[in-house]
Amino acid sequence: MAAPRPGACATVALLLLMLTACQSDAPTPEEATRAANSAAARAASAASAAEIGGTLSAATRAAPLRLVATSTSDICHAGAAKGMWPHDDYRLSCGFSEIRYFGADGDLLSVLRAVDRRAKAAGLMPDTTSTIEDVERYYAANGKTDDGLRLPLPSLGYLVPGRGFTVRIGWPDAAPLDNPPVPDLAWPIVFVAAHSVDVDAVRRDLRRRHQQLVTISSGITYHEVPWPS
Numbered sequence: 001m002a003a004p005r006p007g008a009c010a011t012v013a014l015l016l017l018m019l020t021a022c023q024s025d026a027p028t029p030e031e032a033t034r035a036a037n038s039a040a041a042r043a044a045s046a047a048s049a050a051e052i053g054g055t056l057s058a059a060t061r062a063a064p065l066r067l068v069a070t071s072t073s074d075i076c077h078a079g080a081a082k083g084m085w086p087h088d089d090y091r092l093s094c095g096f097s098e099i100r101y102f103g104a105d106g107d108l109l110s111v112l113r114a115v116d117r118r119a120k121a122a123g124l125m126p127d128t129t130s131t132i133e134d135v136e137r138y139y140a141a142n143g144k145t146d147d148g149l150r151l152p153l154p155s156l157g158y159l160v161p162g163r164g165f166t167v168r169i170g171w172p173d174a175a176p177l178d179n180p181p182v183p184d185l186a187w188p189i190v191f192v193a194a195h196s197v198d199v200d201a202v203r204r205d206l207r208r209r210h211q212q213l214v215t216i217s218s219g220i221t222y223h224e225v226p227w228p229s
Helices: 006-024 029-036 039-060 108-121 132-140 199-209
Strands: 066-078 092-104 156-159 166-170 189-195 212-225
Touching (some): 029 189, 039 066, 039 092, 039 108, 039 212, 108 156, 108 166, 199 212
Antiparallel strands (some): 066 189, 092 212, 156 166, 166 212
């Protein structure tokens, strides 16, 4: 059996060195957990929850909606170092999201128009790819093109000026309304604080009341720890 060439050995050694170097800056579970529970991270979480809650309240105030349930999710997870390949953009990332579930009387399109007016009055800017006009065109065409093909499901979205996050309006025709499952506290997830909603129970209750189901939601990344330079 021929001995390996010196050049080949040097290449293997270099690759192993690169692999070790790229992985060495990965956080340990203990480090990531401490960072996720730090005073800075928890203060940022509380501030983001208050900001998102205030934005959602302002966007629905005086709209024909009755709040029936709220789900929240506050999750931190460690970034992955992937050997020689680029790792995640963050060493630790934490995000907060909130979904509010509402019942509303009357025609769905009328309800959505009222929500759209309230959101704009609250200073939110319509997302140009998901406006109330798009929703109106979808229902005016019964969800189909002139050739009978299905149109893409409509959506309603709004930008929060100067804040970098969006507000989404949902209803059964627009997107699935299932509450995202609460993940286990298992690596790389190092912090979980969540409140879930039984969406099926909400649907049944509103069906008995002959009410429409509408959701309003938002989320933001509130804390990130960069990789060491």
